[in-house]
Amino acid sequence: MLTTQRKKAILDALARDGQVLAGELSVEFGVSEDTVRRDLRELAAEGLLQRVHGGALPVSPALAPFEARRDIETAAKQRIARQAAMMIAPGQTAIIDGGTTSALLVKSLPADLRATIVTHSPSVATALAEHPCVEVILIGGRLYKHSIVAVGAAAMEGISRIHADWYFMGVTGVHPQAGLSTGDFEEAAIKRALAARAAETVVLASSSKLNAASRFVIGEISLAQTIVVEKDADREVIKQIKSAGVTVVRA
Incomplete structure (x- = not known):
């Protein structure tokens, strides 16, 4: 051959x-x-x-620059974002990751929602600046330009002071065996730290991220309690994710 x-x-x-x-x-x-x-x-x-x-x-195709990813799977990401936004109840504290789906999530928050949003994404914080009822806490650090999020020691210090109800995590890979992954070593560490500060971690996963992997492991698939996917996501992959004890919500 x-x-x-x-x-x-x-x-x-x-x-x-x-x-x-x-x-x-x-x-x-x-x-x-x-x-x-x-x-x-x-x-x-x-x-x-x-x-x-x-x-x-x-390999995950979700490693393109932020601007390029904005136009990928937009309709699916909007449905996933709306589903995630409905999970946040009044009075709760939610950590929202960086990334294109997260940007759509904050746009989906009801105008009358009273909640606290913690983020290490300047773009997420800016998008919420005009929200009348949401308190925004921005975690600082070195800017990782691919996802436009803060990473490094300063970010870790800020994260350690938080207790949240939710963490909405963005990833570039969701694989039943290889787990959750991303394309940057420091960003993977930040995501693990954020998951440790939340009562529940929700992964936002459009189809391009399912059954794919990137270089740096965030954690096992069971690090998430819930994964929000497209309504027509691959059934076999979803079956394997559920067998790990993770709840799958179709949007």
């Missing part, structure tokens, strides 16, 4: 099964594991998959 044929077969298997194992591929193709690993390295360098120990996972 030619290299191009192997690579196509690998990508086809990823699309079908959600993961591939180097050992199984070497047997299927009749080549060494070193040859398969070379194929995986080259595909990863092209941005076509995410290598993990023993094999590979589908």
Whole structure:
């Protein structure tokens, strides 16, 4: 089998099964594991998959710059955002992550909602500046430009002073086995810290993020109590997420 044929077969298997194992591929193709690993390295360098120990996972397409992501899956993100906004009750404190879906979430908050919103996203805070009844607490730090959020030691210090009812988390990858992931090491740490300060963590996941993975792990899939997905999200993936004890809400 030619290299191009192997690579196509690998990508086809990823699309079908959600993961591939180097050992199984070497047997299927009749080549060494070193040859398969070379194929995986080259595909990863092209941005076509995410290598993990023993094999590979589908790569998340949600790693484009913030401006580019605004126009991706907009209708689906709006439905997910509206569903999430309905979870916040009057008097509650909610942490809202950065990202394009989070930006839509704050726009969906009722004009008469009295609540406290904590965020490390300047864009989320700015979007709420004119809200008449929402108190906004902005956590500062070094700006991670991809998601337009604060990261680093100063952000961690601010996060440690919070107790919240909800944390609405943005991710770039949601995979039943590989868990929740994102494209930046520091941002992954910030997300773990925010989840630890909330009674319930809700992940906002449009279809491009399901069954995909990025380089840095936030935590196991069970770090979230709830994941909000599109109404037509893949049934098999949803079944696996539910089997981990996570509630799935379709929007």
